[in-house]
Amino acid sequence: MSARDRLTNLGLLGAATLAWAVVVVLFATRSPVGNVGLQVLGASLLGIAFALTTLPLFWLVVFTRHGRIAYRGDWAKALRRGATVGLVVTVLVVLRSQGAFSWPLALFIVAMAVFVEVRLSAPR
Secondary structure, eight states, rough: OOOHHHHHHHHHHHHHHHHHHHHHHHHHOOTTTOOOOHHHHHHHHHHHHHHHHHHHHHHHHHHHHSSSEEEEEEEEHHHHHHHHHHHHHHHHHHHHHHOOOOOHHHHHHHHHHHHHHHHHOOOO
């Protein structure tokens, strides 16, 4: 692992900590009941926080699985996977806040995200 990878991981984890602090401040000071804009903002902030938290973790898992060798494209895969997690969390929170959440729909969204990731990660 190079110094650039370490700094990127630490920077992303610092950004994730900051994002979680913004989420805590938003949820502690505002009530999203009846305010659709605030509900969407909260869902977006939660998605960003989850994405920033999982992105370095996905990269570290792949780095470890490759025998502590960083290959070209590993950061792009981690970014794609983190963005997928953030998008799924955002969609599920918006559905929940709008009263449209159901377990079959949630399982379908998660299954589609897994399907897309498996398809994009498959060797050609």
